[in-house]
Amino acid sequence: MKRSSVVTxxxxxxxxxxxxxxxxxxxxxxxxxxxxxxxxxxxxxxLLIPIAAGMGINFAITxxxxxxxxxxxxxxxxxxxxxxGLSVTLLVTLVAAIVTxxxxxxxxxxxxxxxxxxxxxxxxLANGLYQFVYLVGYGTFIPAFNQEILxxxxxxxxxxxxxxxxxxxxxxxxxxxxxxxxxxxxxxxxVLLFCVVVAYIMNTRFGQRVRAVGQxxxxxxALGIDVNKTRLQAIILSTVLAGLGQILYLQxxxxxxxxxxxxxxxxxxxxxxxxxxxxLKEARVRNVILGIxxxxxxxxxxxxxxxxxxxxxxLGEYFRSFVAYGTIALALVFNETSQNIRGNKLCRxxxxxxxxxxxxxxxSI
Amino acid sequence: MNKYIPQIFIVIFLVLMMFxxxxxxxxWAGLINDSLVRLVMNGVLVLSxxxxxxxxxxxxYGLPVAISAGxxxxxxxVNYQLSGILGFFAAIMLSALVAIVFGLGYAGILNRVxxxxxxxxxxxxxxxxxxxxxxxxxxxxxxxGMLWPIGGYGMRPTIGLGPYFxxxxxxxxxxxxxxxxxxxxxxxxxxxxxVMLYLLFKTRIGxxxxxVGENECFARLAGINISRTRSIAIIISTIxxxxxxxxxxxSYGFLELYEAxxxxxxxxxxxxxxxxxxxxxxTVLQAFLGTFLFQSVYxxxxxxxxxxxxxxxxxxxxxxxxxxxxxxxxLFEGGRTSSEKx
Numbered sequence: 023m024k025r026s027s028v029v030t031x032x033x034x035x036x037x038x039x040x041x042x043x044x045x046x047x048x049x050x051x052x053x054x055x056x057x058x059x060x061x062x063x064x065x066x067x068x069l070l071i072p073i074a075a076g077m078g079i080n081f082a083i084t085x086x087x088x089x090x091x092x093x094x095x096x097x098x099x100x101x102x103x104x105x106x107g108l109s110v111t112l113l114v115t116l117v118a119a120i121v122t123x124x125x126x127x128x129x130x131x132x133x134x135x136x137x138x139x140x141x142x143x144x145x146x147l148a149n150g151l152y153q154f155v156y157l158v159g160y161g162t163f164i165p166a167f168n169q170e171i172l173x174x175x176x177x178x179x180x181x182x183x184x185x186x187x188x189x190x191x192x193x194x195x196x197x198x199x200x201x202x203x204x205x206x207x208x209x210x211x212x213v214l215l216f217c218v219v220v221a222y223i224m225n226t227r228f229g230q231r232v233r234a235v236g237q238x239x240x241x242x243x244a245l246g247i248d249v250n251k252t253r254l255q256a257i258i259l260s261t262v263l264a265g266l267g268q269i270l271y272l273q274x275x276x277x278x279x280x281x282x283x284x285x286x287x288x289x290x291x292x293x294x295x296x297x298x299x300x301x302l303k304e305a306r307v308r309n310v311i312l313g314i315x316x317x318x319x320x321x322x323x324x325x326x327x328x329x330x331x332x333x334x335x336x337l338g339e340y341f342r343s344f345v346a347y348g349t350i351a352l353a354l355v356f357n358e359t360s361q362n363i364r365g366n367k368l369c370r371x372x373x374x375x376x377x378x379x380x381x382x383x384x385x386s387i
Numbered sequence: 388m389n390k391y392i393p394q395i396f397i398v399i400f401l402v403l404m405m406f407x408x409x410x411x412x413x414x415w416a417g418l419i420n421d422s423l424v425r426l427v428m429n430g431v432l433v434l435s436x437x438x439x440x441x442x443x444x445x446x447x448y449g450l451p452v453a454i455s456a457g458x459x460x461x462x463x464x465v466n467y468q469l470s471g472i473l474g475f476f477a478a479i480m481l482s483a484l485v486a487i488v489f490g491l492g493y494a495g496i497l498n499r500v501x502x503x504x505x506x507x508x509x510x511x512x513x514x515x516x517x518x519x520x521x522x523x524x525x526x527x528x529x530x531x532g533m534l535w536p537i538g539g540y541g542m543r544p545t546i547g548l549g550p551y552f553x554x555x556x557x558x559x560x561x562x563x564x565x566x567x568x569x570x571x572x573x574x575x576x577x578x579x580x581x582v583m584l585y586l587l588f589k590t591r592i593g594x595x596x597x598x599v600g601e602n603e604c605f606a607r608l609a610g611i612n613i614s615r616t617r618s619i620a621i622i623i624s625t626i627x628x629x630x631x632x633x634x635x636x637x638s639y640g641f642l643e644l645y646e647a648x649x650x651x652x653x654x655x656x657x658x659x660x661x662x663x664x665x666x667x668x669x670t671v672l673q674a675f676l677g678t679f680l681f682q683s684v685y686x687x688x689x690x691x692x693x694x695x696x697x698x699x700x701x702x703x704x705x706x707x708x709x710x711x712x713x714x715x716x717x718l719f720e721g722g723r724t725s726s727e728k729x
Binding site for chain 2: 078129132133136138139140142143144146147149150151153154157158177178332334336337340341343344347348350351354355
């Protein structure tokens, strides 16, 4: 059995145990998991293409998520609501995501072999910049057209910005009720459409190029593929998908937690994807769907299970955070073992003649 | 010259801030005093990165593992109400013991992921924080000063070290020169660790560490046991970092548990990169210099932001500077080679 399916099985077991001890009803669980599927699926999908391109997990999808928040906030600051507001949001999100994705891609092309740590740092840096713009910039260098979201001291956006105009705009289309389970069919179709599009992209010529680069950069270059351009496109696409995903996420929640809504979107998405049986080199759409259901079931039941089993809900929360980070750590540890063997061989042949250099930069993750 | 851009930038920034601070009427003696204290407060944590850098394991982003060891050591010391400078040294001893155990496990993980230690370290550290959070919530400590007042069960997130060993090292042999207060005990403790680290690399095991960091293939041919050498370097790093958090906590006056150490690796990493480390072989002097520059930015930006702008700005700027330096180092690492030795 593959190691990745062991991870899935462990998640299945933990979710089942957690559910058993939590005492949460199946209807509630179903509704919650469906909601989270709609909220998070596109963000997780955003991780697929960079993985296929051999860049590992793109933790900089937080940058895409921030783009979506910039989109919403721009529309709100300009006091545009309704369909026009949504259009402005979409437009600004797309532009912001393409520009930032391009920048991230340029950076990642300089740090081949260290993409993941770089995307983490990019995420932190972008977070600082974003917070600076909205905490300090609004009311100083960005004119405060919308006084409602201004902090009372006259500078900065409030922590919570209401998206009441967009809340449940789309959820209620084609809402089906099976017993007490609410199934927002239209939204599920939208999310599934994204899944199909991503699966389709992976099979186009572009997708083949991406996979070729992901398998071996040198060979891909020898085949005449522009490696840097392909990697750049993969990251831009990922950032744009993340932006769209965050729009779905925010409109579902119905408010923006301006300074924190984008945080952890990378960690939880990555953990969900890995829970679905993906590895750092191969991830498919089915891993996304399965992973979200498993990961979020565990996420929903663990505080209650912690409360019932150990008398402390916080313990369940620590446990689920540990699972989120631990899954990624585990994937890294197992991924590297296989690589290590090859790395050592390369090292023997190549580096004997190169003093003062570490093991050569390896093409893939 | 090109490769010293961050350093030049920070020095210019510092000089500008110094002038503005004087202009804004902030007492300079206090600023110098603060920057000395902060140098040592964070400096030991920065020094702890050196053995791992020199063995070729990259920057230790898994610092939370070592920090947890230090916190556990201190928690045991506080539980038995050890106080004063002796209590502090007892806490250091306990921390070092815990760090050996944690370091062994951490080395076991990192030895499986050679060449990818940094990213694995990030997530090993993050996930370990939550293991420890779980532990803090159920740990069988008995000193009521550490536990939640209601229920008497589970550790508090912030434990005041006032009655135990807060400031014990800060106030050891402190010396007044005019308005400036020089924490001589603290500085000598810092210097002692620096010198010990410097001497370590003169010994047999130290040269083995350097050899492995320089070229693993040569080291293997020379008959050095790579895994063992790496483990030793990682354990030494863990021990020093555990001592580092003890120094930090006694200076800060509080023991911060649960999620508090989550992001602590990043300022330390940017400090050592600012000192001119290229992510490989690093000298003690570089760590000293980097910490001093980095922490001075902290010291000067705080009161300035309060006086001139908004209080949040300084914190945001610190995060941006610290991550900006790391990103810069990642981007231009290729241009630097480990052959340059300062």
